[in-house]
Structure formats: C-alpha cells, structure tokens
Amino acid sequence: MxxxxxxxxxxxxxxxxxxxxxxxxxxxxxxxxxxxxxxxxxxxxxxxxxxxxxxxxxxxxxxxxxxxxxxxxxxxxxxxxxxxxxxxxxxxxLKSMTVLENLMLVPSDQAGERIWNPWLFGFRVSRQERQIYDKALQILEFVDLQHLRDEYASSLSSGQKKLLELARTLMCDxxxxxxxxxxxxxxxxxxxxxxxxxxxxxxxxxxxxxxxxxxxxxxxxxxxxxxxxxxxxxxxxxxxxxxxxxxxxxxxxxxxxxxxxx
Ligand SMILES: Nc1ncnc2c1ncn2[C@@H]1O[C@H](COP(=O)(O)OP(=O)(O)OP(=O)(O)O)[C@@H](O)[C@H]1O
Ligand SMILES: [Mg+2]
CATH class of the missing domain: 3.40.50.300 (P-loop containing nucleotide triphosphate hydrolases)
Incomplete structure (x- = not known):
C-alpha cells in the first residue's frame, strides 16, 4: 500500500x-x-x-x-x-452470449483457455470449468440475475446490464x-x-x-x-x-x- x-x-x-x-x-x-x-x-x-x-x-x-x-x-x-x-x-x-456465458468468459489465467489443454489435461480442465461455473452461478445469485442466466445478454434491461457488468467484475476477485x-x-x-x-x-x-x-x-x-x-x-x-x-x-x-x- x-x-x-x-x-x-x-x-x-x-x-x-x-x-x-x-x-x-x-x-x-x-x-x-x-x-x-x-x-x-x-x-x-x-x-x-x-x-x-x-x-x-x-x-x-x-x-x-x-x-x-x-x-x-x-x-x-x-x-x-x-x-x-x-x-x-x-x-x-457480449450480446450474443447468455448471461451465464458472459460471466464464464471473463478472462483469467485459467487452464483450459488454450485450445490444446483439454486434450492433455482433460480432468483438470473440467474440474476448473466446474469451479468457474459454480462461481458464476453464485455471483449471479448475489446480483439477483440467476433467473436470467440463459437469456441473451442483449435482451436485458439497461439496469440489468449494469448489474451484469458488476457481476463480470466479481469473477476475477x-x-x-x-x-x-x-x-x-x-x-x-x-x-x-x-x-x-x-x-x-x-x-x-x-x-x-x-x-x-x-x-x-x-x-x-x-x-x-x-x-x-x-x-x-x-x-x-x-x-x-x-x-x-x-x-x-x-x-x-x-x-x-x-x-x-x-
Ligand atoms: N478520445 C477522445 N478524444 C478527444 N476528446 C475526448 C476523448 N475522450 C474524451 N474527450 C473529451 O474530454 C473531455 C472529458 O470527457 P469525459 O468523457 O472524460 O467526461 P465525463 O466527465 O466522463 O463526462 P460525462 O459525465 O458526460 O460522462 C470532454 O470534453 C470530451 O469531449
Ligand atoms: Mg463519463
């Protein structure tokens, strides 16, 4: 500090x-x-x-x-x-993605992002994807958007889009x-x-x-x-x-x- x-x-x-x-x-x-x-x-x-x-x-x-x-x-x-x-x-x-996908695609240093990783480390990737998925669901619940998880982001109201933006920031601690x-x-x-x-x-x-x-x-x-x-x-x-x-x-x-x- x-x-x-x-x-x-x-x-x-x-x-x-x-x-x-x-x-x-x-x-x-x-x-x-x-x-x-x-x-x-x-x-x-x-x-x-x-x-x-x-x-x-x-x-x-x-x-x-x-x-x-x-x-x-x-x-x-x-x-x-x-x-x-x-x-x-x-x-x-990301307009043509669902609300949940918008969260799961927040960039991070995840294993599994590189396209060859799933072949080599399939087990590790699926476990990590599961963690990201669980985290995304928790955050959607936190901002009260869980009921819209499978909707396209483009269909949200402007207020809901603001909450989605906040949710995306929370994905990366x-x-x-x-x-x-x-x-x-x-x-x-x-x-x-x-x-x-x-x-x-x-x-x-x-x-x-x-x-x-x-x-x-x-x-x-x-x-x-x-x-x-x-x-x-x-x-x-x-x-x-x-x-x-x-x-x-x-x-x-x-x-x-x-x-x-x-
Ligand atoms: N990329 C840019 N090129 C040229 N001028 C710019 C650029 N970005 C901002 N400006 C100018 O800089 C000034 C400050 O703009 P800025 O967007 O930071 O204001 P703001 O305080 O965020 O305003 P608002 O409350 O309307 O969002 C304005 O005069 C704006 O036109
Ligand atoms: Mg401004």
Whole structure:
C-alpha cells in the first residue's frame, strides 16, 4: 500500500486531446476499503480519468500508483492482472452470449483457455470449468440475475446490464472496482439492490470502489468521501454533505441547480 493507506494514488495526472486538457493536473487518492465517489458536470474528465487508471488511455504526464507500484502507461490487461477492474458508462456485454456465458468468459489465467489443454489435461480442465461455473452461478445469485442466466445478454434491461457488468467484475476477485455510472437507467428497486450489494462487497469482502455517478441520491447513500471534478481538475473533496455545501461545487454545476434538490 502507498503512504496514508491509499490503495490508488494519482499524482499531477494530465491527459490532453489535441490541446484540450481533459484531465488537468489531477491529484487524488482512493483509500483501501472505501467507496469513493467521483462526481462532476458532463465533460469534467471523469471517464477519461478511469481510462487512464485502467490503461485504456496513456497519460500525457503524471503518475498513477496502485498498491505503491507505478501503473501509469500499463495496458488494460496488465492493470486487470494487478486487480483493477472497471465497468463502462455504456455497458459492453457480449450480446450474443447468455448471461451465464458472459460471466464464464471473463478472462483469467485459467487452464483450459488454450485450445490444446483439454486434450492433455482433460480432468483438470473440467474440474476448473466446474469451479468457474459454480462461481458464476453464485455471483449471479448475489446480483439477483440467476433467473436470467440463459437469456441473451442483449435482451436485458439497461439496469440489468449494469448489474451484469458488476457481476463480470466479481469473477476475477478484484481489489479495486471502478464503476462508471452504475445507477444510470437502473429502476428504484434494482437501485436499492445495487446499493446493498456494493456495501456488502466493500464492508464484508474489503473490495475498494471508485464510483462515477450523476445521481446525487445514490452518491449520498453510498460514497464517502466524494471527489468533485470540473474542467479536468479536482475542485473539492469531502463527505457528501460537505461537497453539497461547497461553493466551488455549486458553481461548477450551473449555479447549483443540479445539486439543489438533493
Ligand atoms: N478520445 C477522445 N478524444 C478527444 N476528446 C475526448 C476523448 N475522450 C474524451 N474527450 C473529451 O474530454 C473531455 C472529458 O470527457 P469525459 O468523457 O472524460 O467526461 P465525463 O466527465 O466522463 O463526462 P460525462 O459525465 O458526460 O460522462 C470532454 O470534453 C470530451 O469531449
Ligand atoms: Mg463519463
């Protein structure tokens, strides 16, 4: 772990797109075992920050430490191996696969993935596949999608797709899960389920979460601390109550209308 109990530490991070600084000198920390929120107006740079942390984009400059180790510039499959997984703002389910298959195909260093393995080590592979199958079923039950296991992923509602994305992240025993707008398109009943599940994963299993969300109600219930970005910069950090009363935050959100009713 890095200093101060930070699992993830971002230092002076910059990402420029043709002169536009989508992420502009960001410094922040995500503490181990916390649900940290990330909010900010559209275009603030939140998703870009997630893309930098997970290696989908390379930073223009700056550093990212995970567990005290430099990870900036590592490609996604290596940040994944270190224990960082993410969901996407627009779910990327494997549409022509069933819900169960979507989970079973999450990449890992499984024996049996290489096509020659089944010939040579048939017994070991079938036992391992059985374990993956059992794990997938347990996770589907955990997110309440078990009744849809044989449905095509494309047929799920947008809220169910968000839960499927969460379920996929759990297949690989992650340390840090980055959720990009998990509440978008999720109905209130599913939302309640989602909040309960995330709290359980964090408090019981010790998984750390970094959550982008526009729904202030969800952020308030779930996250502490909350980090606020605007125009690529971190402009505030604190408890949900603190940031709701922070003038810079209210200004960033069009004179406060966005947060006013929450
Ligand atoms: N690949 C890219 N090429 C060029 N510009 C980009 C690229 N990705 C993002 N941007 C720009 O960077 C800025 C930040 O975008 P980003 O998607 O990170 O914002 P966001 O905070 O996630 O917004 P939202 O809440 O709408 O999802 C925006 O101005 C966006 O147009
Ligand atoms: Mg975004």
């Amino acid at each position: 890095a200093e101060n109990g930070a699992l993830l530490r971002v230092e002076n991070l910059v990402k420029s797109f043709d002169g536009l600084r989508a992420v502009n000198n960001c410094t922040l920390e995500v503490r181990k075992g916390c649900l940290t929120g990330l909010i900010g107006p559209n275009g603030a740079g939140k998703t870009t920050l997630f893309n930098l942390i997970t290696g989908f984009l390379k930073p223009t400059s700056g550093r990212i430490h995970f567990n005290g180790e430099r990870i900036d510039g590592l490609p996604p499959h290596l940040t994944f191996r270190k224990g960082i997984v993410r969901t996407f703002q627009v779910p990327r389910e 992650p340390q840090l899960i980055l959720l990009d707008e998990p509440g978008a398109g999720v109905n209130p009943a599913l939302m309640k389920r989602l909040v309960e599940r995330l709290e359980l994963l964090c408090h019981e299993l010790g998984i750390t979460f970094f959550v982008i969300e526009h729904d202030m109600d969800l952020i308030t219930r779930l996250c502490n601390p909350v980090i606020v970005m605007s125009n690529g910069e971190v402009i505030a950090e604190g408890s949900p109550e603190e940031i709701k009363g922070d003038e810079r935050v209210l200004e960033a959100y069009l004179g406060g209308q966005y947060l006013a009713g929450t």
